[in-house]
Amino acid sequence: MDKFLEFISEILEVEAKDISMDTNFREDVEDWDSMKGFGIICMVEDEYGIQIKVPDFLNCKTIGDLYEKATAGAEK
Amino acid sequence: MIKLYFAEADNSKIESEEFARTALGRYLGSERNEFVIEKNRYGKPCLKNFPDLHFNISHTKGAIVCAVSNNPVGVDIEKIKPFNRSIAEKFFTRKEQEYLFSKDAGMDIRFCEIWTKKEAYVKCLGIGMTLPFDSFDILDDNRIVTVNMNGYVFSCCSD
Numbered sequence: 001m002d003k004f005l006e007f008i009s010e011i012l013e014v015e016a017k018d019i020s021m022d023t024n025f026r027e028d029v030e031d032w033d034s035m036k037g038f039g040i041i042c043m044v045e046d047e048y049g050i051q052i053k054v055p056d057f058l059n060c061k062t063i064g065d066l067y068e069k070a071t072a073g074a075e076k
Numbered sequence: 077m078i079k080l081y082f083a084e085a086d087n088s089k090i091e092s093e094e095f096a097r098t099a100l101g102r103y104l105g106s107e108r109n110e111f112v113i114e115k116n117r118y119g120k121p122c123l124k125n126f127p128d129l130h131f132n133i134s135h136t137k138g139a140i141v142c143a144v145s146n147n148p149v150g151v152d153i154e155k156i157k158p159f160n161r162s163i164a165e166k167f168f169t170r171k172e173q174e175y176l177f178s179k180d181a182g183m184d185i186r187f188c189e190i191w192t193k194k195e196a197y198v199k200c201l202g203i204g205m206t207l208p209f210d211s212f213d214i215l216d217d218n219r220i221v222t223v224n225m226n227g228y229v230f231s232c233c234s235d
Binding site (some may be wrong): 013030033034035037038039041042043045046053054057058067 | 087117134136137154160162163166167191195205206208209229
């Protein structure tokens with residue numbers, strides 16, 4: 001879980017300590033844009049081998065939602 | 077007629093709607109600020125009380141751009157910085173990747189050029205991220221203009 005937050009913090013260009021699973025990544029991140037969204041989709045595929053479809057990504061609100069997608073089917 | 081308004085801003089996300097209101101007023105040649113902004117189902121902003129006037133906003137760290145037109149319009153801005161290669165490999169077409177990786181010099185700028193053109197195109201259509209980015213080539217689309225200034229690249233698409 002900590003590693004996931006590290007990956008996300010790099011993409012969002014924030015400190016890992018400043019985000020949590022409850023962070024609403026679109027609303028709470030000052031410089032959120034769609035490129036960061038595509039960066040997250042790529043990271044999840046590259047690091048977790050899971051392809052998140054864009055409509056599913058759009059339904060995610062928090063970093064915890066993304067973590068659920070990234071680790072779907074895996075033992076947590 | 078399309079007009080593009082660009083500004084550098086400390087907090088571009090918060091300031092972007094106010095900037096759009098100013099740009100719309102300037103486009104109409106007035107200082108009035110009575111625009112009622114609403115969003116379509118995909119989140120594209122539009123004017124409830126000026127249905128024939130179209131605008132679009134984009135912001136990135138440190139800058140905002142607003143396009144105003146009498147036709148549907150989409151705009152996107154990015155700060156030039158080292159890019160995420162994985163995004164290019166997964167979401168750019170083969171032709172776009174060939175252009176991007178054609179030489180080392182200027183690769184970050186070419187990435188921003190392709191990305192902002194694609195974003196401006198889908199924002200003009202008003203359908204957000206629902207159109208797969210690797211399903212369309214953007215480099216030869218003459219409805220899109222791209223500007224490179226002050227460390228930013230921005231593109232505007234209008235029908």
